[in-house]
Amino acid sequence: MIRIENVSLSHRDMPILHDITLSLEKGGITALVGPNGAGKSSLLSLIARLQPLQTGRILVDGLPVGSTPSRLLAQRLAILRQDGAVASRLTVRELIGFGRFPHHQGRAGAADIALVEAALEQFELQALAERFIDTLSGGQRQRALVAMTFCQGTDYMLLDEPLNNLDMFHARQLMRSLRSIVDERQRTAIVVLHDINQAAAHADRIVALRDGKVIADGTPNEVLTEDNLELVFGYRMQIMQIAGRPLVLQHL
Amino acid sequence: MPDRRLIILAAIALAAVIAFMTVDLRGNVAFVLHLRGLKLLALLQVAVAIAMSTVLFQTVTANRILTPSIMGLDALYLFGQTALVFTLGSLGYASLDGGLKFAAEVLLMIALAMGLLWPLLRTRMDMNLMLLMGVTLGLLFRSLSALLSRLLDPNAFSVVQMASFANFNTLRADLTILGTIATLGAALLCWRARHTLDIVGLGRETAIGLGIHWTRTATGMLLLVAILVAVSTALVGPVAFFGLLVAALAERLMQTQRHALLLPAAALVAIIVLVGGQTLLQHGLGGASTLGVVIEFAGGLVFLALLILRSRT
Numbered sequence: 178m179i180r181i182e183n184v185s186l187s188h189r190d191m192p193i194l195h196d197i198t199l200s201l202e203k204g205g206i207t208a209l210v211g212p213n214g215a216g217k218s219s220l221l222s223l224i225a226r227l228q229p230l231q232t233g234r235i236l237v238d239g240l241p242v243g244s245t246p247s248r249l250l251a252q253r254l255a256i257l258r259q260d261g262a263v264a265s266r267l268t269v270r271e272l273i274g275f276g277r278f279p280h281h282q283g284r285a286g287a288a289d290i291a292l293v294e295a296a297l298e299q300f301e302l303q304a305l306a307e308r309f310i311d312t313l314s315g316g317q318r319q320r321a322l323v324a325m326t327f328c329q330g331t332d333y334m335l336l337d338e339p340l341n342n343l344d345m346f347h348a349r350q351l352m353r354s355l356r357s358i359v360d361e362r363q364r365t366a367i368v369v370l371h372d373i374n375q376a377a378a379h380a381d382r383i384v385a386l387r388d389g390k391v392i393a394d395g396t397p398n399e400v401l402t403e404d405n406l407e408l409v410f411g412y413r414m415q416i417m418q419i420a421g422r423p424l425v426l427q428h429l
Numbered sequence: 430m431p432d433r434r435l436i437i438l439a440a441i442a443l444a445a446v447i448a449f450m451t452v453d454l455r456g457n458v459a460f461v462l463h464l465r466g467l468k469l470l471a472l473l474q475v476a477v478a479i480a481m482s483t484v485l486f487q488t489v490t491a492n493r494i495l496t497p498s499i500m501g502l503d504a505l506y507l508f509g510q511t512a513l514v515f516t517l518g519s520l521g522y523a524s525l526d527g528g529l530k531f532a533a534e535v536l537l538m539i540a541l542a543m544g545l546l547w548p549l550l551r552t553r554m555d556m557n558l559m560l561l562m563g564v565t566l567g568l569l570f571r572s573l574s575a576l577l578s579r580l581l582d583p584n585a586f587s588v589v590q591m592a593s594f595a596n597f598n599t600l601r602a603d604l605t606i607l608g609t610i611a612t613l614g615a616a617l618l619c620w621r622a623r624h625t626l627d628i629v630g631l632g633r634e635t636a637i638g639l640g641i642h643w644t645r646t647a648t649g650m651l652l653l654v655a656i657l658v659a660v661s662t663a664l665v666g667p668v669a670f671f672g673l674l675v676a677a678l679a680e681r682l683m684q685t686q687r688h689a690l691l692l693p694a695a696a697l698v699a700i701i702v703l704v705g706g707q708t709l710l711q712h713g714l715g716g717a718s719t720l721g722v723v724i725e726f727a728g729g730l731v732f733l734a735l736l737i738l739r740s741r742t
C-alpha cells in the first residue's frame with residue numbers, strides 16, 4: 178500500500194499541492210486525472226522520491242520515502258516520467274535492460290535477459306531492438322520507455338501520461354497489457370491519463386486533482402459525474418453508460 | 430568478452446609504448462631507459478587520469494562537450510604558480526621543495542573541488558549552478574594570474590609561462606610513482622563504478638528511479654574527477670583540454686555509452702595519442718618536445734578522425 182499523509186508542496190511560495198492524504202491499496206489500476214498544472218506529475222515525483230518531500234509523509238509498503246535506501250525502493254516502485262528524455266545514446270534493448278538494474282546492479286543474469294526479451298516482444302519492439310533511442314519516433318520511444326518501466330518488475334508502477342504520443346492501437350494495447358499485468362501478478366499501477374475515457378474503461382479507481390487538491394476519488398461511476406467533471410475540468414460534458422461503464426462525451 | 434576494438438586499441442597503445450622506450454636507443458642504455466621509463470609512467474598516468482576524469486565528468490553532468498577544467502582546478506593551479514613566483518621570485522620558486530609543493534597543490538585543488546561540491550551535497554543545489562560557480566571561480570583565478578603576471582619581470586614571467594604548460598622533462602621519480610598510485614586507485618574506483626555510471630548517464634530522474642542515491646553518487650564521482658585532475662595537474666601541469674578529444678573519439682569508436690567499454694577505450698586512446706605523439710615528436714620531428722605541441726598535434730589528428738568517422742556513419 179502507498180500511504181500519502183498530509184503532503185503539501187510549494188515552489189518559491191507558489192503552492193502546488195495542498196495537504197494531500199490518499200491511500201492506494203495494493204492491486205488494481207488507479208487513474209490520476211485533472212487539468213494541466215493540477216499537480217499530478219508533482220505528486221508522482223514525490224512518491225518516487227524524484228524531489229524531496231517538504232511536508233507530510235509518504236510510505237510505500239510501510240517504507241518511508243526519503244529515508245529508505247533508493248535501491249530498495251527501486252525494487253518495489255518504478256516510475257515512468259512525463260518527460261521521458263534519456264540523456265544517453267542507447268539502443269532500445271540496452272534501455273529496457275536498464276530496467277533490471279535495481280535487481281542485478283549491472284550484472285545481468287539469464288533471468289534478466291529473458292525478461293528483457295519478453296518485454297521487447299510484449300511491446301512489439303523486437304524489430305527496433307538494436308536501434309538507438311534518438312532515432313525512434315515519439316510513440317516508439319514512449320513504448321520503449323514503458324517497456325523499461327514494466328521490466329523493472331516492481332509491485333508499484335507510477336506511469337505519468339504513458340499514452341503520450343501513442344496511436345489508438347498502441348494506446349489500447351498498453352492499457353490492456355497494464356490490465357493483464359495488474360490482474361495476473363497482483364501489481365499496482367497509478368496512471369496519469371488525459372483521455373478520461375481510457376480512465377473510465379480501464380481504471381478501478383479514479384482520483385481527480387485540481388489546483389493541488391483531491392476533488393473526487395472513487396470508482397469510475399462515482400467520480401465521472403457531470404458535476405465532478407465540471408468542477409475538475411471547468412466545463413459541462415455529457416455522460417453516457419456503455420456496458421456498465423461511463424463514457425464521457427468530452428469532445429462535444 | 431574483450432571487445433575486438435579494445436584489443437586493437439590495446440595493441441596500438443602497446444606499440445606506442447614499445448616505440449617510445451626503444452626508438453633511437455643510444456649511449457648509456459640503462460640510464461636512458463630509466464629516464465624514459467619515468468617519463469612513460471608520467472605519460473601513462475596523465476593519459477589515464479585525463480581520459481577517466483573527462484568521461485566521468487561528462488557522464489555526471491550529462492554533457493558531452495564539457496571537460497573537468499570547467500571546475501576551475503587548472504585555473505587555480507595556474508594562479509598558485511603565478512602567486513608563488515610573484516611572492517618568492519623565480520629563484521625562490523625554483524628552490525621550493527618539490528614534494529611539499531606537490532602535496533600542497535593537490536590538497537588545494539581538492540579543497541576547491543570540495544568547496545564547490547559541498548553545497549551540492551547539502552542543499553540539493555543545482556548541478557548547473559555548481560558548474561557556473563566553477564566557471565566564475567576559474568575566471569577569477571585566471572584574471573588574478575593575468576594581473577600578477579603583468580607585475581612580474583620578464584625572467585619571472587617566463588618561469589610562469591613554463592609552468593602553465595604540461596612538462597614531462599623535470600619529473601621527480603618519487604612523485605611520479607606517488608601520482609601514478611593515486612591515479613591507479615582512482616581509476617580502479619571508476620572501473621568498479623562502471624555499471625552505476627551507465628545509469629548515472631541516463632540523467633538524474635531516471636537514475637533515481639533505478640535506485641541510484643543521486644547526490645551521494647554524483648558528488649562522489651565529481652570528487653573522483655577532482656582527485657584525478659589534481660594529481661595529474663600537480664605532477665606535470667594543466668592538460669585538461671585534451672580530454673574532450675579523447676572522450677569524443679572513444680565514444681565514436683565504441684558506438685556506445687556503456688562505461689565498461691567507454692572507460693578503457695578512452696584510456697587507451699589517450700595513451701596512444703600521448704605516448705605515440707610524444708614518440709613522434711621526439712624522434713620523428715627532431716626533438717621538439719613540449720606536450721602543448723603534442724596536444725595541438727593530437728587534437729588536429731583526432732578532429733580529422735572525428736570528421737571522417739562522422740561522415741561515414
Ligand SMILES: Nc1ncnc2c1ncn2[C@@H]1O[C@H](COP(=O)(O)OP(=O)(O)O)[C@@H](O)[C@H]1O
Nearest residue numbers: 188191193211212213214215216217218219220
Ligand atoms: N520545478 C518547478 N518549479 C516551479 N513550479 C513548478 C515546478 N514543477 C511544477 N511546477 C508547477 O507546479 C504545478 C503542477 O505541475 P505538475 O505537477 O507538472 O502538473 P500536472 O502534471 O498535473 O500537469 C504547475 O503549476 C507547474 O507550473
Ligand SMILES: [Mg+2]
Nearest residue numbers: 217218219259
Ligand atoms: Mg504532468
